[in-house]
Amino acid sequence: MVSLTEENYLKALLSLAKEKGEVNVTDLSKHLGIKMPTANSMMKKLAEKKLVVYESYKPLRLTEKGKKTAGLIIRKHRLTEMFLVDKMGFGWEQVHEIAEQIEHIHSQDFFEKMDALLGYPKFDPHGSPIPDKNGKMEWISYQTLTHCGVGDVVYLAAVTNSSAEFLKFLNARELKLGTRLRIVAVEPFDKSMTISYDGRSDEVLSALVCEKLLVTL
Amino acid sequence: MVSLTEENYLKALLSLAKEKGEVNVTDLSKHLGIKMPTANSMMKKLAEKKLVVYESYKPLRLTEKGKKTAGLIIRKHRLTEMFLVDKMGFGWEQVHEIAEQIEHIHSQDFFEKMDALLGYPKFDPHGSPIPDKNGKMEWISYQTLTHCGVGDVVYLAAVTNSSAEFLKFLNARELKLGTRLRIVAVEPFDKSMTISYDGRSDEVLSALVCEKLLVTL
DNA sequence: GTAAAATGTTAGACAAGACTAACAAAATTT
DNA sequence: AAATTTTGTTAGTCTTGTCTAACATTTTAC
Numbered sequence: 484m485v486s487l488t489e490e491n492y493l494k495a496l497l498s499l500a501k502e503k504g505e506v507n508v509t510d511l512s513k514h515l516g517i518k519m520p521t522a523n524s525m526m527k528k529l530a531e532k533k534l535v536v537y538e539s540y541k542p543l544r545l546t547e548k549g550k551k552t553a554g555l556i557i558r559k560h561r562l563t564e565m566f567l568v569d570k571m572g573f574g575w576e577q578v579h580e581i582a583e584q585i586e587h588i589h590s591q592d593f594f595e596k597m598d599a600l601l602g603y604p605k606f607d608p609h610g611s612p613i614p615d616k617n618g619k620m621e622w623i624s625y626q627t628l629t630h631c632g633v634g635d636v637v638y639l640a641a642v643t644n645s646s647a648e649f650l651k652f653l654n655a656r657e658l659k660l661g662t663r664l665r666i667v668a669v670e671p672f673d674k675s676m677t678i679s680y681d682g683r684s685d686e687v688l689s690a691l692v693c694e695k696l697l698v699t700l
Numbered sequence: 701m702v703s704l705t706e707e708n709y710l711k712a713l714l715s716l717a718k719e720k721g722e723v724n725v726t727d728l729s730k731h732l733g734i735k736m737p738t739a740n741s742m743m744k745k746l747a748e749k750k751l752v753v754y755e756s757y758k759p760l761r762l763t764e765k766g767k768k769t770a771g772l773i774i775r776k777h778r779l780t781e782m783f784l785v786d787k788m789g790f791g792w793e794q795v796h797e798i799a800e801q802i803e804h805i806h807s808q809d810f811f812e813k814m815d816a817l818l819g820y821p822k823f824d825p826h827g828s829p830i831p832d833k834n835g836k837m838e839w840i841s842y843q844t845l846t847h848c849g850v851g852d853v854v855y856l857a858a859v860t861n862s863s864a865e866f867l868k869f870l871n872a873r874e875l876k877l878g879t880r881l882r883i884v885a886v887e888p889f890d891k892s893m894t895i896s897y898d899g900r901s902d903e904v905l906s907a908l909v910c911e912k913l914l915v916t917l
Numbered sequence: 918g919t920a921a922a923a924t925g926t927t928a929g930a931c932a933a934g935a936c937t938a939a940c941a942a943a944a945t946t947t
Numbered sequence: 948a949a950a951t952t953t954t955g956t957t958a959g960t961c962t963t964g965t966c967t968a969a970c971a972t973t974t975t976a977c
Contacts, residue, residue: 540926577809740956757941
């Protein structure tokens, strides 16, 4: 059995593995807001449970079992977010916090019902893929807006940050998934971008924002 | 702040207070499936938080603050049960377990949304009243079926047990809330009752079942 | 290629929430 | 009303998940 705390460690490991390839204890502890020795001893514990490969002074890796377990938690998280938005009328900026708690509910039925009511969605409200029932996730390789150049026309496919602050920022600018964006200018000094879309023209976005926006052609 | 564990103690105290008036440590610990000393020390802890009145060797009482806190947890539980049945299509026998977990979610918005989507229901799928936003509960005094006599005609208003086993038993006999029941006979020896309703006639219910069925005229 | 910085580990403490064993008080029986 | 049973309490232990302080190893900088 995996405790709620352990579930959060596994989820963090999977997220960090995506972002950075390999995971070290420092990043893990920062991500979870705990101290290094705490993370360290948890890694040993998860290693005993065959969820993590742990060797002293080496980067951390999830085992296949660990990946599956983590994937299934992320599945529950993302199904929940989708349910909250589509079936309960929440905004995409409100759902992360709630899903963070509901993902730990122990009931297959509950999430299967959500899945069915939603029509077996493949993506959550932030454009992230929903892992399948085996915890497997399709890793679609979007580009960040940062990588686009002047004149490019792209579609907003996903955001890499689900915090309420960031999503409210996007709401205020009517930036939604699927929006067609045209890059008008890129400021060489700070990499901020001027983009046009829908009714809006010449909206300026800082590089910090642009690198959180994933786009397709 | 009240921990998940503390919430469960408060809920147990409120339930037991209804059933029996006053609560002792033995009943509390049996109800929660823990040992007496554990319950005892938690009572001291809750007393320090002004949620419980604790005096050595005296019965336990919730303070007003304790009653409100417990009422609000029960509110979350029952709203959830109603949501699961009405909006997600679960059977009334499936929802207790899930609600037991969801009641601990910390999000006003989540339960307010449920409440609104359900149209501000006053009762849960088992006929129990849903406490208001101040944790106050209307205590409607139904009678148990046990108290009825031959020839009485009553309506099933609520059940006092939400276990899957019991509710499956009722499902198998098509006994639903609102069903009009006619008492055909009462066996003096074991108090079992023969009742007729809907398409069914002469269904025999043991006293153990009858005392869990609450009815109105 | 050594010194400094960053990163990782060990050891020991602590709080929450559970337990058992032993003792104390209250209630019940006779 | 004394003996017995039931109920309640105290004391001390354990596990989980956290911490700090001290130490060890790796990496980076010069």
